[in-house]
Amino acid sequence: MRATGRFGDPSYGLYIFAFPIQQTLIWLNHGRLGWMPLFLLTLLACFAAAFASWHLVEKRALRLKPRRPRSAPSREPDLAPSAL
Numbered sequence: 001m002r003a004t005g006r007f008g009d010p011s012y013g014l015y016i017f018a019f020p021i022q023q024t025l026i027w028l029n030h031g032r033l034g035w036m037p038l039f040l041l042t043l044l045a046c047f048a049a050a051f052a053s054w055h056l057v058e059k060r061a062l063r064l065k066p067r068r069p070r071s072a073p074s075r076e077p078d079l080a081p082s083a084l
Helices: 011-028 035-063
Strands: none
Touching: 011 035
């Protein structure tokens, strides 16, 4: 599973870019492309845009995210009787 993320995480970019890229390709070809060439062109263009988005925007933005400490303090209840 670790090897799947070594080139980046294109999942969000695929989600964001799939519809606009597909619609742009349909518009540019005036609907003359069959579904298979349209699918393959959309897939290639979407992966290119998603990887570019990951490496140019998303990865850099995640560096600005505050990091949590590696070992969180224990949240076990105090067993000492409380003073009333």
